[in-house]
Amino acid sequence: MPNFLKGFNICGGKKVNDKLEQSLLNIDKESFQNDLIDWFEAEQRNLPWRENKDPYRVWVSEIMLQQTRVDTVIPYFNRFIEWFPTLDDFAEADEEKILKAWEGLGYYSRVRNLHSAVKEVKETYNSVVPDSPEEISKLKGVGPYTAGAILSIAYGKPEPAVDGNVMRVLSRILVIDEDIAKPKTRKTFEKAVRALISHENPSAFNQALMELGALICTPGKPACLLCPVQKHCQAFAAGIQTELPVKIQKKKTRDVPIVAAVLKNERDEFLIHKRSSEGLLANLWEFPNYEMHTSIQPKRAFFEASFLESYRTDVKLSDSFTMLDHVFSHLVWKIDAYRGSLLTDIEESVMKEQNLKWVSKEELEQYAFPVSHQKIWKSYQQTYVMD
DNA sequence: CAAACGTGGCT
DNA sequence: TAGCCAAGTTT
Numbered sequence: 001m002p003n004f005l006k007g008f009n010i011c012g013g014k015k016v017n018d019k020l021e022q023s024l025l026n027i028d029k030e031s032f033q034n035d036l037i038d039w040f041e042a043e044q045r046n047l048p049w050r051e052n053k054d055p056y057r058v059w060v061s062e063i064m065l066q067q068t069r070v071d072t073v074i075p076y077f078n079r080f081i082e083w084f085p086t087l088d089d090f091a092e093a094d095e096e097k098i099l100k101a102w103e104g105l106g107y108y109s110r111v112r113n114l115h116s117a118v119k120e121v122k123e124t125y126n127s128v129v130p131d132s133p134e135e136i137s138k139l140k141g142v143g144p145y146t147a148g149a150i151l152s153i154a155y156g157k158p159e160p161a162v163d164g165n166v167m168r169v170l171s172r173i174l175v176i177d178e179d180i181a182k183p184k185t186r187k188t189f190e191k192a193v194r195a196l197i198s199h200e201n202p203s204a205f206n207q208a209l210m211e212l213g214a215l216i217c218t219p220g221k222p223a224c225l226l227c228p229v230q231k232h233c234q235a236f237a238a239g240i241q242t243e244l245p246v247k248i249q250k251k252k253t254r255d256v257p258i259v260a261a262v263l264k265n266e267r268d269e270f271l272i273h274k275r276s277s278e279g280l281l282a283n284l285w286e287f288p289n290y291e292m293h294t295s296i297q298p299k300r301a302f303f304e305a306s307f308l309e310s311y312r313t314d315v316k317l318s319d320s321f322t323m324l325d326h327v328f329s330h331l332v333w334k335i336d337a338y339r340g341s342l343l344t345d346i347e348e349s350v351m352k353e354q355n356l357k358w359v360s361k362e363e364l365e366q367y368a369f370p371v372s373h374q375k376i377w378k379s380y381q382q383t384y385v386m387d
Numbered sequence: 388c389a390a391a392c393g394t395g396g397c398t
Numbered sequence: 399t400a401g402c403c404a405a406g407t408t409t
Contacts, residue, residue, distance in 0.1 A: 065405035072395070072404085106393025109408080143407045163405045183388065210405055219403065220398085250402080251390085280392070328393060371394065 020188060023174040023234060024195050032232045033198040033205060039228035040208030043215070045070075048077050053203075055129035055154035056087040056118075062149045063110050063141060070214070076105055087129070090115065091122040099283060099368035108282060113141030131155045144186065149206065158202040160193035162186050165213025166206075171245035172217060172235035180245045253332050259303040260289035260337045260373075261317055262380045265358060271342075272367065274355035280328075285357075285367040287376055289335075299336050311350050314343040322379040326372035337376045339384070 044050070047070065049061030060080060064073045080101050084090035090098070093115070102111040117139035121129055129150065130136045137147045148161035160166075167180045167189050174192060178185040198205040216223045224236050235241040263271040272285045290306040292299065300317045307315045317340035326333040346356065359367070369377070 062405065067392090067404055067406060068394080069396075069404050104394075106395090107406085109392070110406090113407080141407065145406055149405075161405085164403090165405065207405095214405080252401090282392095326393095327395095328391095330391060330393095 020174065020176065020192060023176070024192065026234060027174075027196065027232055029196060032196065032229060033200075035228050035232070036208045036212070037198060037201055037204045040204050040211055044207070044211055045215075048074060048081070053154050055131075055150060056090075057081065058154040059129060059142075059146075059150055060090075060114070062146045063114050064105065066110060066146070067107060068105065072105070076101075087118055087127050088122060091118045091127075095283065096366070096368070100366070103284075103368040104371055104374075108284060110141060112283070116140045117142060129154070131157065133157075133159060144190070152202040152206045156201075156203055158194075158197050158199045160190040160197065161206045161210075162189045162193060163210060165210040165217075166193065168219060168245050169209055169213045169217045172222070172241050173229065173233045175234045175238070175240070175244065177244065177246050179248050181248045181250075251330075253327065253330055255332050255334055257292035258289050258333045258335045259292060259299045259306075260287050260335055260376055261303055261307075261315070261340045262287050262321075262337065262376065263315065263340050263342060265342065267358075269358035269360055270364065272357050272359055272364070274357075281370045284370050284373075286369065286373045287337075288356075300338060303338065311346050311354060311356070313346045313350075315340055316343060321383040322376065324372075324375055324379070326375065333372055335372065335376065337379065339380070 047061075049057055051057075061073070061077055064077055064080075083097070083101055084093055095112075095115070098111050098115050099108065102108055105111075120139060121127060125135075130139075131151065131154075133147055133151060136142055136150060137144075142150070145161055145163050148159040149163075151157040151159040152161055164180070167185070170176060170189055170192050171178075171180065176188060176192070178188055193206075193209075196205075212227070212229070216227050222241055224230055224233070224241060227233065227236075230236055233241065235244050265271070271288060273288050275281050275284050275286055277283055288307065290303055292302060294302075300320075303317060304315055307313070317338040320336060320338050322335075322337045324335050324337075326335060351357070364377070
């Protein structure tokens with residue numbers, strides 16, 4: 001236990017509940033709700049998903065905002081609503097288009113789950129997003145946070161919507177020192193929100209908690225002097241607001257060497273491959289590439305051998321045109337990219353079975369690529385000036 | 388439960 | 399620079 005928190009622990013072991021109850025007793029609930037909601041009504045940002053309470057729009061925005069910054073989401077949200085104005089429009093869209101709508105946003109299972117869930121709502125609920133915790137939580141991609149967010153924001157239900165902001169804000173206000181990286185900790189904060197939430201305006205209350213976390217009660221240097229609920233904050237009173245929340249360190253990423261190639265045929269078309277429907281970057285398109293398991297052999301030869309084994313076709317790589325690192329949350333691709341061409345055609349059956357496709361430079365733009373492969377393409381074009 | 392799952396901005 | 403962070407869910 002960190003030294004600065006000794007005084008707040010009733011006993012070293014459990015009693016987390018007792019501590020929370022004690023902290024909650026110190027809050028003047030009515031006054032806290034008013035201060036928080038009044039501030040939100042006055043200071044909230046104008047964001048596209050706040051134009052109305054259409055449950056579909058709220059839903060889309062909440063999925064996009066998972067682990068993603070507001071500034072990043074805004075243009076994606078606007079384009080998404082242009083492409084798919086209603087729930088039915090999105091339900092009827094094809095997979096290629098929905099991935100293209102998400103291209104560059106990351107965590108692509110979000111959009112596949114959203115698509116599946118929206119189709120479920122169209123079929124099972126007559127295109128009306130359900131308003132009960134039980135039903136909405138069954139939808140793919142709708143976890144505890146998103147369920148609470150939709151229910152409170154779109155339907156005015158007093159349900160907790162505990163995200164990273166809420167945990168940070170409440171960990172300070174109530175001096176909760178549980179590790180927020182641990183899954184079970186969320187339950188403590190849900191309990192706290194249930195005790196504090198305004199039943200008169202659950203939507204504003206939940207959003208205010210998150211808005212406060214985004215604008216005032218920030219991770220690094222919280223602007224406590226501007227905080228509308230400073231007088232309710234038990235961490236500020238003790239001068240320990242920058243020590244909270246408690247969060248254990250994340251594991252480091254591991255390096256994965258990748259050999260990739262941009263292969264062009266005599267018709268100026270490029271070979272692309274659709275990734276597996278499971279795992280990393282599922283269903284996105286990419287340039288042919290292989291993970292180097294052994295760092296012994298030459299990369300070029302490794303690619304040529306792997307390609308022959310995969311597609312029963314000889315390929316010849318020429319020059320390496322770029323080396324780049326691409327950082328994911330859990331690993332780093334060390335990409336070495338080559339230019340190359342085929343010595344013979346790939347059999348039609350193999351093209352189909354292995355999800356390969358020849359596409360022109362223009363057609364390339366219709367397919368969704370991960371950012372790492374967009375970087376490869378950009379570098380290729382810059383190196384071999386295309387007309 | 389721990390780990391997988393993206394990306395870009397900030398310090 | 400290398401690490402941390404941002405409106406989490408699934409397995």
